[in-house]
Amino acid sequence: MQHFLSVKDAIDVQALVKEALLYKKAPYADKHLGRNRTMGLLFFNSSLRTRLSTQRAAQNLGLELMVMNVGQDGWGLEFEDGAIMNGDKAEHIKEAAPVVGQYCDIVGIRSFPTLVNREEDYSEKVINQFVKHTGKPIVSLESATRHPLQSLADLITIEELKTKPRPKVVLTWAPHVKALPQAVPNSFAEWMNAADVDFVITHPEGYELAPEFVGNAKVTYNQEEAFKDADFIYAKNWSSYEQYGKILNQDPAWMVTMDKMKLTNNAKFMHCLPVRRNIVVEDAVLDSHHSVVVQQAGNRIWSAQVVLKQILLKIIKEESPYLF
Amino acid sequence: MQHFLSVKDAIDVQALVKEALLYKKAPYADKHLGRNRTMGLLFFNSSLRTRLSTQRAAQNLGLELMVMNVGQDGWGLEFEDGAIMNGDKAEHIKEAAPVVGQYCDIVGIRSFPTLVNREEDYSEKVINQFVKHTGKPIVSLESATRHPLQSLADLITIEELKTKPRPKVVLTWAPHVKALPQAVPNSFAEWMNAADVDFVITHPEGYELAPEFVGNAKVTYNQEEAFKDADFIYAKNWSSYEQYGKILNQDPAWMVTMDKMKLTNNAKFMHCLPVRRNIVVEDAVLDSHHSVVVQQAGNRIWSAQVVLKQILLKIIKEESPYLF
């Protein structure tokens, strides 16, 4: 694996999931793989789960770590070619990225969308410029339009908990107080489309995800219909793609409730967290046997660890082709 | 040791002190004890000594570390059951704590009191919710009402420096410009009451500590009387418990001076630091042979290290009962 930016970087999705589950049983099996190598984690936006789980995964592989909160240090980056840099941006990506590449063997980047400029966000300007200029493998720690480490952890969780070969998985929009990115639902859709599941998306009108992510998924505005016989309910709020970054609807009728869970096939309830209780989902659901959100968050370690393993193997192979 | 929240978690206070002093002579004796385990340090409030000394202690035991400044990343936590989370709190402790527990083997928490709501502070709401929901051992890095790693370091320092079997130890209130928590004096009193010392507390009227911490200590409003023949003077400001969180007195006559030190039995001067010079204590005292504040701060490493050792031993014992 060269970089990890989307499902397209996973050569074999099922193999990744299987290896991740092996790591869950034997976390330190490859402790020597990262020896004398360093991963840098650059956070342009705040992070809890991604930060801690990626650190743990890297440590399990024996990698050294350097973590930087880029925003807090006021390191404004310029991305425009030809810019006359007389404003508040102190450094151009053309220097910043290759310099970070001098200090790290693998670089993780978290950078959220503007939610204002759709074209810019969907071109993945920030992370793609790091890919172009860093000269080292880049791991997305959530980019403008995708959160692949989360999606892989989601798939691992489904694999662990499914009770039939091809479960019904429902991604449902849910209300929220803020305008949120589409990265998690986009990415989840992309990975579900690559997995062996019966995938349904449900949301109010106007919340259609970008077609390239929806793919062949069934889409319905009728949440109750979607929930029928579902094996997994994956709740998430997102802002509109159409009317970009806007909140069109905060209708509490879209909250996931115990009554709705009764329509399902005793489904597992999933959410990437953090989740606002009694806005996105009722207390009763999160506090019931349906909820697997903590196990799902725990699987973030194995998702990151298997990705870092693949990247390390490629680095080692390139350095020492005779080993392979 | 399951958790470390107060003196009650120390099965044998004297044994802890002795083991700490052994670590001071041989810091790396148990370097392999923490192998393949990770400690997370979550700071809801800023920290210098606690942060660095706990990191060093963990490194001495071979633990991996993950440090998060929770406040700076704007991770507002909800603690109320049944809350409708439509405000600025993005995550409930019921998810946050067990998720952190997925990534760490031991979790350290620093969370200061509100100094507004006494009942809430003295119920230790924050740290107790982490104990309840994390599913992993919790170490207090200073909670609303206690700072046990500091108190253990204080006791180690007294053990190192005492010149008689049962020294006279005086906790004296001192002036300050800000309203400070009662955590350090509460905790110090709790540990002194468990140690073999002649313990006296002195403060102006209205600064009585909570009775459950004062215990059987002698209490006097007469600072000079308290200082007579003292072997250790422990200075600290705190705000009122009675008129909760209020500053009732900034009388400079309560500052610790060289003249007052002359009343003592050539006492050692202690303070948990940071200390405001010429407000809490005169320069002359801090710059004299009386002051042991740097040695006391240095002992924070051994205090943390012996606590982490006890917790690691319990983890290992539970995982591999046949080893013991």
Add this chain to the structure above:
Amino acid sequence: MQHFLSVKDAIDVQALVKEALLYKKAPYADKHLGRNRTMGLLFFNSSLRTRLSTQRAAQNLGLELMVMNVGQDGWGLEFEDGAIMNGDKAEHIKEAAPVVGQYCDIVGIRSFPTLVNREEDYSEKVINQFVKHTGKPIVSLESATRHPLQSLADLITIEELKTKPRPKVVLTWAPHVKALPQAVPNSFAEWMNAADVDFVITHPEGYELAPEFVGNAKVTYNQEEAFKDADFIYAKNWSSYEQYGKILNQDPAWMVTMDKMKLTNNAKFMHCLPVRRNIVVEDAVLDSHHSVVVQQAGNRIWSAQVVLKQILLKIIKEESPYLF
């Protein structure tokens, strides 16, 4: 090496450069040198390159690391003797420094100048107080008037790339939008004066550096004359030393351009980064074969690593004199 604050701490500049280039070929040759020792990095000001490269260097030597953003944690330090600390400074350097010294074996300090009080800045008050009170080796991560880890990396880069025994090296002032410290040009001048190069400084009138740094360098207000036959062009903005901290000139005619590079002996273009494109230097130069700024930034690792090695050797020698 006891401390690393300026070129004066380098016993043999050429030997340091040679050892650094050996580390570049074999980064982990001394991995066991730092075993069971900890370096603390205290940043009073923000940092990217220095932070990451020093971390990497320390990791290459097997050192443990503790990194603190001092400013962000609001840890206001008092430096005045006899101060009555009733303001916003919570701790005196007389306690803070020795306490940090209790937790770390080597301490790195970054502290920028005020650019207001020249006497204070040029007395190096902050870093010198850490030297005085910490009781452990201090490494400058850029102080008020010097940036020696940068200058050593600069010299390493010149050594790597020079095509004649005694190259012509030109330090040129360049425009900027902000008032910047003199630390980088001061330090560069100090190191070039200690190296075997033909050293020229060029800047507009009023931008004279302090005489103790200029030394025997040739100084000219004529940038074009300075560039003639140069082998290395080192661009940097700085504010006035004379009219302390002031911007006297933002004349874009001082920007480094491709036309000016044509006057040189196919010179390498150097800058410590971050660099503002099309203000300090034209895109055309940075995007050409002239620019070696990324390689120069990469050499920060080897600069820090060779300094830490020298310091570790002195620590080990003092602890175990019979080893040597």
